[in-house]
Amino acid sequence: MDKIKDFIDEEVNDYRLKTEAKENETKEQFFTYLLLGYSVTKFKKWVDKKWDKSDRKQMATSKLKLEELVDKVNEVNDIGKTKNYFELIDYKRVEEVKKSFTDELLKYYEKRQEIAEKVPNKAEYLKDFVDKYDKQMANVPYFKNGKVYSWHTLSDYTSMIYNTNLTRAGWNRTLTDAERTGNNLLYIEAHPFSCPVCMQYQGKYYSTKKNDIYPYIGTALDGGIGHPHCKHVPTIASSPIKMQDDDYNSVEWQERYEIQQKIMAVERNKEKLRTDLSIYEKMGDQTKIDLTKAKIKKLNQKNRELKASLWPIAVASQ
Numbered sequence: 113m114d115k116i117k118d119f120i121d122e123e124v125n126d127y128r129l130k131t132e133a134k135e136n137e138t139k140e141q142f143f144t145y146l147l148l149g150y151s152v153t154k155f156k157k158w159v160d161k162k163w164d165k166s167d168r169k170q171m172a173t174s175k176l177k178l179e180e181l182v183d184k185v186n187e188v189n190d191i192g193k194t195k196n197y198f199e200l201i202d203y204k205r206v207e208e209v210k211k212s213f214t215d216e217l218l219k220y221y222e223k224r225q226e227i228a229e230k231v232p233n234k235a236e237y238l239k240d241f242v243d244k245y246d247k248q249m250a251n252v253p254y255f256k257n258g259k260v261y262s263w264h265t266l267s268d269y270t271s272m273i274y275n276t277n278l279t280r281a282g283w284n285r286t287l288t289d290a291e292r293t294g295n296n297l298l299y300i301e302a303h304p305f306s307c308p309v310c311m312q313y314q315g316k317y318y319s320t321k322k323n324d325i326y327p328y329i330g331t332a333l334d335g336g337i338g339h340p341h342c343k344h345v346p347t348i349a350s351s352p353i354k355m356q357d358d359d360y361n362s363v364e365w366q367e368r369y370e371i372q373q374k375i376m377a378v379e380r381n382k383e384k385l386r387t388d389l390s391i392y393e394k395m396g397d398q399t400k401i402d403l404t405k406a407k408i409k410k411l412n413q414k415n416r417e418l419k420a421s422l423w424p425i426a427v428a429s430q
């Protein structure tokens with residue numbers, strides 16, 4: 113049982129779900145206000161309140177709690193200041209991303225509103241934008257080799273920052289603990305649903321020093337551990353005894369990881385469709401309502417199938 117991994121998982125998931133819910137609420141409000149003919153100023157007021165800086169405190173509290181947990185697992189009492197072996201991403205980046213999201217949103221609103229006020233049927237004009245909105249608002253670029261590699265939603269990107277910072281804070285704390293207490297031996301716990309990149313590095317011992325009996329911890333980092341969305345944090349191993357029976361390193365676990373990722377994506381899609389459904393209901397568009405309902409039904413079926421394939425044995429014996 114990896115308490116650190118579970119903690120990061122829960123905190124990031126909680127943040128992600130909250131942010132996604134906010135995105136969905138924003139989309140619904142966007143169309144509701146347009147249908148009502150509200151001004152961009154009125155919408156901006158709502159947006160500014162919704163996208164405040166309250167997550168800053170949440171992020172800071174998470175980090176403190178994680179550091180406490182790492183100390184506990186490492187059996188180290190209050191070591192004082194953590195050394196920054198790995199740089200954390202500043203909250204400024206979150207603010208930047210939020211600002212470009214809200215700027216784009218308001219610009220998009222203003223353009224739609226200008227036309228919506230002139231056409232005879234607002235709902236008829238706006239219905240095509242329910243789909244287009246999603247593409248427009250996935251406006252955070254992810255760069256690779258100096259080029260835009262992919263576009264992300266705000267929640268996607270900020271949860272990645274949240275995750276990266278927690279994982280890095282965990283590494284910083286363990287490495288500080290190890291240095292202060294003179295422990296060279298580290299262990300990276302294996303967990304189920306590890307991503308394929310990290311699989312080969314988990315469930316193993318490492319040394320904080322080069323040319324030691326155990327491989328240098330830097331080799332795991334060079335191999336990709338600690339990548340975005342990674343939840344592997346090493347802890348101090350007091351003695352090299354095998355800690356786990358299952359190292360979860362197999363094709364089967366890799367498949368389970370992929371299925372679990374799909375289940376989460378389907379859930380995410382369903383929430384978005386529920387938002388769209390609510391918008392179409394406000395527009396009174398029966399064709400779109402029926403279509404969206406059918407899509408939701410299909411996704412429900414898909415997730416039942418995915419869940420059944422995740423634990424075939426458990427399901428079969430029920």
Ligand SMILES: [Zn+2]
Nearest residue numbers: 310342343344
């Ligand atoms: Zn990992």
